[in-house]
Amino acid sequence: KGGDLDSLERYDDAIKAYDACIQKFGNETDTTIKQNVAWAMNDKGIALSSLDRYDDAIKAYDACIEKFGNETDTIIKKYVAKAMNDKGGDLDSLERYDDAIKAYDACIQKFGNETDEEIKQQVAEAKKAKESSDLLRRLAF
Numbered sequence: 001k002g003g004d005l006d007s008l009e010r011y012d013d014a015i016k017a018y019d020a021c022i023q024k025f026g027n028e029t030d031t032t033i034k035q036n037v038a039w040a041m042n043d044k045g046i047a048l049s050s051l052d053r054y055d056d057a058i059k060a061y062d063a064c065i066e067k068f069g070n071e072t073d074t075i076i077k078k079y080v081a082k083a084m085n086d087k088g089g090d091l092d093s094l095e096r097y098d099d100a101i102k103a104y105d106a107c108i109q110k111f112g113n114e115t116d117e118e119i120k121q122q123v124a125e126a127k128k129a130k131e132s133s134d135l136l137r138r139l140a141f
Contacts, residue, residue, distance in 0.1 A: 011047040018044035031073050038068045038079035045086055054090040061087035074116050081111045081122035088129055097137035104130035 021040040025033050045060035061083040068076050088103035107126040111119050 011050050014047045015044055018047065026067075031076075034068070034071070035073065035075045035079075038064055038071075038076045041067065042079045042083045042086065045083065045090075049086065049090050049093075054094050057090050058087050061090070069110075074119070077111065077114070078116070078118050078122070081107055081114075081119050081126075084110070085122055085126050085129065088126065088133070092129070092133055092136065095136075095140065097133045097140065100133040101130055101137070104133065 018040040022037055022044070025037050028034060028037070041060060041064035045057040045064070048054075048057035048060055064083040065080055065087070068080050071077060071080070084103055084107035088100040088107070091097070091100035091103055104126040108123055108130070111123050114120060114123070
């Protein structure tokens with residue numbers, strides 16, 4: 001439901017749907033349900049970011065990273081890697097370049113040796129974004 005609302009740009013309603021999913025299923029142990037919760041946590045951050053609520057988005061990404069950062073399931077790891085990158089992007093939007101670089105570095109360090117193509121893509125994006133953040137950081141001073 002949240003994804004459908006996102007696609008309609010009904011971000012506030014999408015956030016409510018994500019929160020409902022997280023609240024209802026957040027403590028489940030079934031892998032498929034945990035995958036859906038990780039997705040909801042990450043997409044909640046994206047919806048918040050779409051509303052320029054970057055600090056709240058960063059909190060949503062951090063919650064996903066904290067809750068699922070040690071999971072071994074590949075799908076969940078994809079959402080964690082994406083949350084790390086999206087967090088970096090929002091930190092860039094706030095002109096917090098040093099913190100953005102740390103977020104990208106965390107993704108690179110944690111997932112740099114992964115073999116899954118989607119996770120490798122997140123690492124590649126983190127490396128590219130890190131270079132951009134570093135350039136922006138140097139230009140800002």
